[in-house]
Amino acid sequence: MSSKITSTDEIAELLVYLGRAARGVDTGSNLTSAQWTALRFFARANGISRTPSAFASFHATTRGTASQTIKSLLAKGYLARCDAADDKRSVRYDLTDAGTQVMCGDPLRELSDAIHRLDAGLKSALRLALPALVGQLADIRNTVAFGTCGDCRHFSGGGATGYCACVAAELAPADLGRLCISFAAIQDRTLVLGGADKRKTT
Amino acid sequence: MSSKITSTDEIAELLVYLGRAARGVDTGSNLTSAQWTALRFFARANGISRTPSAFASFHATTRGTASQTIKSLLAKGYLARCDAADDKRSVRYDLTDAGTQVMCGDPLRELSDAIHRLDAGLKSALRLALPALVGQLADIRNTVAFGTCGDCRHFSGGGATGYCACVAAELAPADLGRLCISFAAIQDRTLVLGGADKRKTT
DNA sequence: ACATGTAGTTTCGTTTCGATACTATTCGTA
DNA sequence: TACGAATAGTATCGAAACGAAACTACATGT
Numbered sequence: 396m397s398s399k400i401t402s403t404d405e406i407a408e409l410l411v412y413l414g415r416a417a418r419g420v421d422t423g424s425n426l427t428s429a430q431w432t433a434l435r436f437f438a439r440a441n442g443i444s445r446t447p448s449a450f451a452s453f454h455a456t457t458r459g460t461a462s463q464t465i466k467s468l469l470a471k472g473y474l475a476r477c478d479a480a481d482d483k484r485s486v487r488y489d490l491t492d493a494g495t496q497v498m499c500g501d502p503l504r505e506l507s508d509a510i511h512r513l514d515a516g517l518k519s520a521l522r523l524a525l526p527a528l529v530g531q532l533a534d535i536r537n538t539v540a541f542g543t544c545g546d547c548r549h550f551s552g553g554g555a556t557g558y559c560a561c562v563a564a565e566l567a568p569a570d571l572g573r574l575c576i577s578f579a580a581i582q583d584r585t586l587v588l589g590g591a592d593k594r595k596t597t
Numbered sequence: 598m599s600s601k602i603t604s605t606d607e608i609a610e611l612l613v614y615l616g617r618a619a620r621g622v623d624t625g626s627n628l629t630s631a632q633w634t635a636l637r638f639f640a641r642a643n644g645i646s647r648t649p650s651a652f653a654s655f656h657a658t659t660r661g662t663a664s665q666t667i668k669s670l671l672a673k674g675y676l677a678r679c680d681a682a683d684d685k686r687s688v689r690y691d692l693t694d695a696g697t698q699v700m701c702g703d704p705l706r707e708l709s710d711a712i713h714r715l716d717a718g719l720k721s722a723l724r725l726a727l728p729a730l731v732g733q734l735a736d737i738r739n740t741v742a743f744g745t746c747g748d749c750r751h752f753s754g755g756g757a758t759g760y761c762a763c764v765a766a767e768l769a770p771a772d773l774g775r776l777c778i779s780f781a782a783i784q785d786r787t788l789v790l791g792g793a794d795k796r797k798t799t
Numbered sequence: 800a801c802a803t804g805t806a807g808t809t810t811c812g813t814t815t816c817g818a819t820a821c822t823a824t825t826c827g828t829a
Numbered sequence: 830t831a832c833g834a835a836t837a838g839t840a841t842c843g844a845a846a847c848g849a850a851a852c853t854a855c856a857t858g859t
Contacts, residue, residue, distance in 0.1 A: 401709075402774075403709050403713050403720070404641075404705075404709055405724070405745060405774060406709075406712050406720070406723050406724060406727060407619065407705050407708045407712055408637065408641065408705070408776075409727040409728065409731060410612065410615050410616055410619060410708065410727065411616050411619050411634070411705065411708075412616075412655070412743060413612050413616060413727065413730065413731065414612055414613050414614075414615060414616010414617060414619065415634075415656065415657055416657055416731075416734060417609065417612060417613050418657065427814075427815080428815095429816090432613070432617075435610065439610065446837080446838090447837075447838060447839090448836085448837060448838080453614070454617065455617050455618050456815095456816070456817080457816080458837075458838065458839085459816085459817075459819085459838090459839070459840075459841090460815075460816055460817070462838065462839055462840085463815085463816085463840090464815090466839090482824075482825070482836095482837080483823080483824060483825085483837095484823065484824045484825070484836065484837040484838070485824095485836095485837060485838085486837075486838065503606075503610070503613065505734065505737055505738065506609045506612065506613075506734060507603075507605050507606055507608075507609045508737055509730055509733035509734040509736075509737055510605045510608050510609055510730060510733075511605050512733045513726065513729060513730060513733060514729070517725060517726040517729055517730075518604075518605070518608070520719065520722030520723070520725075521608050521722070521726050521730075522604055522607070522608060523719060523722075524715065524720075524722055524726075525611040525615065526611065527716070527719055528615065528711055528712060528715060528723075529611060529614065529615065529618075531711035531714045531715060532615070532618060532707065532711040534711075535710055535711055535714075536707065541614060543607060572603075572604075572607060574610075629845070629846080630846090631846065631847090648806080648807090649806075649807060649808085650805085650807080658846090658847070658848080659847075659848055660806075660807065660808085661807090661809075661810090661847085661848075661849080661850090662846070662847055662848070663807095664807065664808055664809080665808090665809090665846080665847085666846085668808090684805095684806080684855080684856075685806095685854080685855060685856085686805070686806040686807070686854065686855045686856070687805095687806060687807085688807065
């Protein structure tokens with residue numbers, strides 16, 4: 396066999412490395428890595444996605460584990476149960492005020508700062524490449540992907556608001572950046588930068 | 598406070614999501630996620646970096662935990678102890694033939710495949726942006742970064758081989774893609790599309 | 800030469816996690 | 830309509846991962 400290390404493999408490794416390094420250091424809030432991920436998810440997911448099952452799918456774990464993590468956040472008073480669906484099996488969890496408060500200390504802030512310091516071209520390239528990658532991975536695995544409404548195939552409209560073909564409703568500006576469980580990736584994106592239009596054909 | 602979700606935050610979340618999703622499913626090899634990360638590290642790190650301490654630093658964990666993970670891989674016969682340094686405290690671990698063999702079933706292959714399917718422009722953008730991001734993050738935290746010799750500030754030379762100012766030696770072509778604990782990131786990279794990757798020369 | 804620092808390992812208690820089983824509700828279909 | 834299958838949520842249990850601390854051996858530096 397060949398032990399050749401390709402450029403593709405290097406990228407994959409860097410992604411794993413960054414994902415792990417991004418956990419950062421919790422300064423005082425006393426939340427574990429899994430709890431931060433859950434709190435972040437419920438802070439950023441839209442209404443129909445703030446359920447234990449959706450979080451389990453997002454976090455690539457089982458519903459049982461997801462339920463446990465949520466329970467611990469309930470006990471800390473950062474999440475609140477909020478039954479408000481037609482499906483009586485389903486439960487929705489929302490952030491409490493305390494939960495919103497504690498999100499200010501999100502250790503992921505360090506990674507955000509690092510991204511912020513990047514050259515603008517690199518940053519917008521990431522903004523295109525990562526959602527596309529999520530879509531490709533979901534495609535290979537035949538699973539659902541996660542992404543924000545603004546990146547979704549169901550979305551149309553260019554201004555501050557837009558239309559979601561999935562929920563069949565106009566989206567508020569705030570929802571454009573929210574995670575949705577019904578997300579469908581746009582597969583054929585190419586890198587197009589600002590003015591200079593260097594488009595890859597093929 | 599503001600709960601505004603910026604584009605930067607979205608990128609950070611996608612990185613965490615991909616890092617977690619990349620673990621994939623282990624098909625038969627019976628290695629845990631931590632064990633795969635360790636085996637991958639020792640497969641891809643250069644000679645001076647294949648130590649427990651270097652792996653602990655890479656994996657953002659303690660030396661104790663790293664030692665445990667390595668021990669489990671020793672027991673499975675995938676790593677071999679290989680004392681061959683001037684520093685008698687230091688220990689080097691190399692992959693055995695069985696270890697090299699089992700790497701063929703690396704669950705990270707799925708993510709590599711997904712990257713491979715990306716538009717070429719997006720892919721080369723990732724190839725530039727991710728090392729730069731690793732450098733920025735290490736800079737913010739005042740810690741050492743990890744990267745491959747080909748991306749390193751100590752590296753010079755353009756052809757198939759090159760010179761490493763850190764080890765003060767010529768590098769074999771195979772080493773260009775290897776992880777090094779003495780890695781120093783190039784901070785001021787910008788995105789240049791078109792031909793081959795362009796390197797900023799200070 | 801002696802204090803200080805580093806590399807590696809072990810032990811211990813806590814936390815995380817996946818597998819499994821269980822209840823309640825919804826869906827599909829005959 | 831009735832009933833089996835699927836789905837949402839939860840609880841329990843054992844295995845693994847993890848961090849903290851303590852310890853040995855070696856290196857460094859003043």
